[in-house]
Amino acid sequence: MTQNTPDFYQVKEKMYVATDCIIFGLHQGKLKLLVFKRKVEPLSGEWSLIGSFVRLDEDLEVAGQRVLHEATGLENVFMQQLKSYGKKDRDPGYRCISVAQYALIRIDDYNEQVVEEHGAKWFEIDDLPALILDHDLMVQDALRQLRQNARYQPIGFELLPEKFTIPQLQLLYEAIYQKELDPRNFRKKVFSFNVLEKLDEKDKSTSKRGAFLYKFNYENYQKLLKSGYNFEIA
Amino acid sequence: MTQNTPDFYQVKEKMYVATDCIIFGLHQGKLKLLVFKRKVEPLSGEWSLIGSFVRLDEDLEVAGQRVLHEATGLENVFMQQLKSYGKKDRDPGYRCISVAQYALIRIDDYNEQVVEEHGAKWFEIDDLPALILDHDLMVQDALRQLRQNARYQPIGFELLPEKFTIPQLQLLYEAIYQKELDPRNFRKKVFSFNVLEKLDEKDKSTSKRGAFLYKFNYENYQKLLKSGYNFEIA
DNA sequence: ATATTAAATGTATATTTTACATTTATTACC
C-alpha cells in the first residue's frame, strides 16, 4: 500500500524508479543475453543491461516494452517481471530503485542490425562480461527464474520461431538447463502434453532427411493448465 | 539499470515508492491473512494491507521489516519479495509504485495483542474482505507464490512454532494447498527429506495419546539443497 | 546405386506416487 495508519508511515519521499531489461535470446542452439555498452557517464564504456527511468504517466510494463522496443525494434515481446532491486546505495549517483524485467526474444537477422546500432552485443550465458552496478545479480536471478518458470510454463516457445522442430526445442531446453537430454524421452514428454501441432512442412537446414516442423497450440495449453496439470519438461 | 544510452532514456522523474506487506499466519490449522482497517483518508475505514513509503536512506527489505515490526512487534521475520505493482493510476492520489513483500509469521498470543492495537484482524484465506486499491490482486499473487514456493522450500516451517507435530505440519500443507492429504503418504514424504528431528516430548493438546514433537534441521536442509534435490511436498 | 547423416522411434527396468485399513498409546469415565 501507500499511506496507511500511524504517523510514522507518512514520511513521503520521492525517488527515481528505473526498469532494467534482462533480454534472453536463442541463437544456434545457445542461450544468449543481450548486453549494452554504456555511452554515458559515469561508467561509460562498461557493459550493462539496458534500462530507463519509468515515466510518471507510464505503467511499469509499458516502460519495459518501451525500453525493449527502443533497443531492438521489437514490439509485444514476452516479458515478465523479475523483482525489484532497492538497496539504498545500489546506484552511486542518487537513490533509485530498479524493477528488473526479463524478456525472451527470437533472434533474427533483422533485429540483430538494430541491436548493433545501439552498441549492443549477444553474449553466451556462460561467457558473460562483468556488468555495472547490481546487473550481474539481476542476470543470475533472471536465469534462476527462467529455469524455474520453464518447468511449468511453455516459456521456451517464446524463444523459438513460430514453426520449429523437435530437435530445436530440445536444444533450447538443453541450453536453459545446461544439461543433455535423451531425444526419445524428450519427445515422449513433450508430446504427452498434447500442445504441439505437427505441420506438413520440414526444415531441411540441418539434415538431408529434414525434421518436421511443429507449432504450439495455445488452446490446448490453456486446457492443460485448467485441468490442473503441470507443463514440466526436463 | 538506470541511465544508459540514448537521450530518450533520460527523462528523469521521481515518484513515490511504497512497500506493502502480505502477512500470512497459521492459526488452528487455518491459513490466515493479517488485514488492517485504514485510519486515514482517503478510504478511511476500509480494509487494506499494511504498508509504508520507502525512505530514501532505507533498503527495500529494511522497509518491509520496519513495516512488519511496527504492525506486529516482530523482528527478523521471514519475508520475501513478491513483485512490484506499477500501473500509473493504481493509486488515485499520486503516482506511486508499490513493492509487495509477503511475510510468514507464527501467530501467538503476544503478537495478537499488538495486532489488535492497530485495528488489524486475521481473516481466513477463503473468507477475505475486499481490500482497497490493487491489494486484492497482491493477495492473490502472493497466495499463488506461496503455494509455488512451498513446493520447493521448507517455507511451511516459518509458519509453525519451533517444535511442531506431524499432524500440525500436515494441516499446514493442507491449508496452503486447500487439499486433503493422506497421513501415511505425507509422513513418508516428509521423513524422506531427512530434515525433521524427532524430540522426546509429546504434544498432548489434541489427543490423549499425544503426538511427538519435531524440529526442523536446517543443516540437513542445506545439504539437501546442495545435493540438488527438491523439497517437494504435497 | 551407395554412402552419409540427422531424424525418428520402442521397450524393459527402476523409481515414485497413489490408494487404502489396522494397531497403538494414552486419557477419561464408570
Place this chain on the structure above:
DNA sequence: GGTAATAAATGTAAAATATACATTTAATAT
C-alpha cells in the same frame, strides 16, 4: 482397575512415471 474413546502411528501392493539405452528411416550427395 478395567473399559471406552480418540487421535497418532504405521506398511504394502498396484499404478503411474521416469530413466536408460540402440536401431531404423528418409532424404541428399556422390
